[in-house]
Amino acid sequence: MANSSTKAQYGLIGHPLAHSFSREFFNQKFASEGVDAEYINFDIEDINYLTEIVSEYPNLRGLNVTTPYKEAVLPFLTQLDDEAQAIGAVNVIKIIRDSKTGEVTALKGYNSDSPGFEQTIEEIIPKGATSALVLGTGGAAKAVARALLNQGITTQFVSRRKTATNLTYEEITRAMVAQNKIVVNATPVGKYPDIDQCPDFPFRFLTKQHLCYDLIYNPDETLFLRNARNVGAHTKNGLEMLLMQAFISYSIWNEQM
Numbered sequence: 001m002a003n004s005s006t007k008a009q010y011g012l013i014g015h016p017l018a019h020s021f022s023r024e025f026f027n028q029k030f031a032s033e034g035v036d037a038e039y040i041n042f043d044i045e046d047i048n049y050l051t052e053i054v055s056e057y058p059n060l061r062g063l064n065v066t067t068p069y070k071e072a073v074l075p076f077l078t079q080l081d082d083e084a085q086a087i088g089a090v091n092v093i094k095i096i097r098d099s100k101t102g103e104v105t106a107l108k109g110y111n112s113d114s115p116g117f118e119q120t121i122e123e124i125i126p127k128g129a130t131s132a133l134v135l136g137t138g139g140a141a142k143a144v145a146r147a148l149l150n151q152g153i154t155t156q157f158v159s160r161r162k163t164a165t166n167l168t169y170e171e172i173t174r175a176m177v178a179q180n181k182i183v184v185n186a187t188p189v190g191k192y193p194d195i196d197q198c199p200d201f202p203f204r205f206l207t208k209q210h211l212c213y214d215l216i217y218n219p220d221e222t223l224f225l226r227n228a229r230n231v232g233a234h235t236k237n238g239l240e241m242l243l244m245q246a247f248i249s250y251s252i253w254n255e256q257m
Helices: 022-033 049-056 082-087 113-121 139-150 174-179 223-230 239-254
Strands: 008-014 037-043 060-065 092-097 104-110 131-135 154-159 166-168 182-185 211-214 234-236
Touching (some): 049 060, 049 104
Parallel strands (some): 008 037, 211 234
Antiparallel strands (some): 060 092
16 A cells, blocks of 8 residues: 655665664755654565655655665666766665656666765875775775775775685785775675674784775774774774765755756
């Protein structure tokens, strides 16, 4: 049955979403600014439910996309902006409807991960840094690599499984860590409630010249960041990036086409 709300609606698709920040943030934003809108979590175990959600919520104007669907959502979209096309991942969808009939005319995908990350790291890039290790190979990792490239920094991906384009954690040497002054955790390993987990990174090779950035924002300090801080590296969590993404998302949803 179609949703009967008359409010403008926005939402988040992903799985799991029990501890997501977005719903509380946007609903507080709407209330404080007097905006007649609501933000809904759509915790779906299969990306194919996206079509059903868009159909059943006629006032739905936009969606955020989180793990594990930033790449899986691509076949459902009718348009991609240039940045999303280049990255190969989407975390913002603008739902475009016919003004008279309300029928969906387009689902356009964007990526706010890349500009959100770039805006929060550009002022803290270690002096002389030219390359980075990015832990993970998913949509978030691709967005991070794009943002770093915009800053003139090359990326080496690291994952548990060996491929032609990434290292494994076991292959990381002291020399590699010395060469890469930025290390970014773009995996979900360590996020709440699994706060005792951490990527298998050789923290002993880090120095005071390193920056370790974790895209996770809950908990405030992941085990990854704590281990990095304990050996003297500079650290940053993903909360500021998340806020930047939220502002970018809202701008996308409300821009005139």
